[in-house]
Amino acid sequence: MNPTLSASAATTELGALVAANSRVAPVLERFGLDYCCHGHQTLGEAAHQQGVAVEDVLRAIETAGAPSAGERDLDTWQDLGALAEHIVNTHHHYVREICPTLRAWLDKLVARHGDRHQELAKIRQTFMAVSDEMAAHMIKEENILFPYVAELAGAKRTGTRLPGSPFGTVVNPIRVMEDDHQVVGGLVEEIRRLTGDYQPPADGCTTYQLCFAELQRFEADLHRHVHLENNILFPGAVELEQTLA
Numbered sequence: 001m002n003p004t005l006s007a008s009a010a011t012t013e014l015g016a017l018v019a020a021n022s023r024v025a026p027v028l029e030r031f032g033l034d035y036c037c038h039g040h041q042t043l044g045e046a047a048h049q050q051g052v053a054v055e056d057v058l059r060a061i062e063t064a065g066a067p068s069a070g071e072r073d074l075d076t077w078q079d080l081g082a083l084a085e086h087i088v089n090t091h092h093h094y095v096r097e098i099c100p101t102l103r104a105w106l107d108k109l110v111a112r113h114g115d116r117h118q119e120l121a122k123i124r125q126t127f128m129a130v131s132d133e134m135a136a137h138m139i140k141e142e143n144i145l146f147p148y149v150a151e152l153a154g155a156k157r158t159g160t161r162l163p164g165s166p167f168g169t170v171v172n173p174i175r176v177m178e179d180d181h182q183v184v185g186g187l188v189e190e191i192r193r194l195t196g197d198y199q200p201p202a203d204g205c206t207t208y209q210l211c212f213a214e215l216q217r218f219e220a221d222l223h224r225h226v227h228l229e230n231n232i233l234f235p236g237a238v239e240l241e242q243t244l245a
Contacts, residue, residue: 009061010054014046015039015231023064029223031057036226037185080236081153083228084146091225092138098218099131105211113208117201123194127215130187137180145173149233152240162244170241174234181226188219 009017014035017024028035033046047054106124114120148170151163167173192198198216200208 009058010044011042013040013042015227017043017061018227019231021061021064021066023066024061025224025227026220027057027060027064029220030060033057034185034223036223036230037181039227039231079153079157080233080240081150083233083236084141084149087225087228087233088138088142088146091221091228092142094221095134095138095218095225098214099134102127102211102214102218103131105207105214108207109211112205113203116203119194123191126187126190126194130184130191133180133184133187137177137184140173140180141177145170145177148173149237152237152244155244156240162241170237174237178230178234181230184222185226188222191215192219 014028014033016039018028018035018039025035028046031047031052032050033043033052034041038046041049043057044054047057103124106120106127109117110120110124144167148163148165152170155161155163195212195215198212200212204212
């Protein structure tokens with residue numbers, strides 16, 4: 001193991017590790033380390049909390065290798081307006097497309113398998129809460145926060161004055177969005193627990209398998225989505241607003 005990597009990465013925040021190299025994200029997920037909602041934890045702190053050896057995580061990070069040019073482009077956005085647009089077109093679009101399908105699958109599973117697998121009712125209830133939270137959250141971002149971030153980015157490009165806002169500093173809506181992320185993150189963790197890490201039972205039908213696989217994909221997409229906001233877009237917006245002021 002590279003001793004320089006070992007010394008620096010163990011004391012680096014999880015969000016910063018993923019921001020520097022997107023290939024670190026699946027490594028951290030494999031070890032149960034939350035780089036999005038808890039991205040301010042250092043690798044050492046998170047590993048200790050999860051009861052995993054930090055040396056094992058570091059070896060896996062080293063094996064993951066360096067990001068390609070395209071991957072680096074995704075993690076080093078210079079135009080925050082473009083990043084916000086990417087989040088809407090990629091992650092918000094995915095959530096809006098998949099939530100009705102997942103809700104329908106869960107309704108079907110509860111109706112057909114709920115007697116034998118009583119946890120399905122709780123999984124459905126929890127995912128409905130996730131779906132409702134995300135719908136409201138995305139509207140707030142698209143109607144309030146993201147347009148202001150786009151204005152900040154435009155002011156930087158044109159060298160114009162700081163745009164006005166109805167909420168004072170951008171820190172205020174960001175705090176609300178981060179609180180929403182914590183709520184949704186906790187609900188998704190509960191779904192992971194209830195599904196046994198998304199493992200369908202031996203008597204699970206094709207819908208069962210598809211649903212649990214898509215719930216796992218939903219969690220992975222949420223982690224990426226929240227990472228881009230919490231660890232890149234939001235701190236970038238705060239810094240840009242302060243610079244323009």
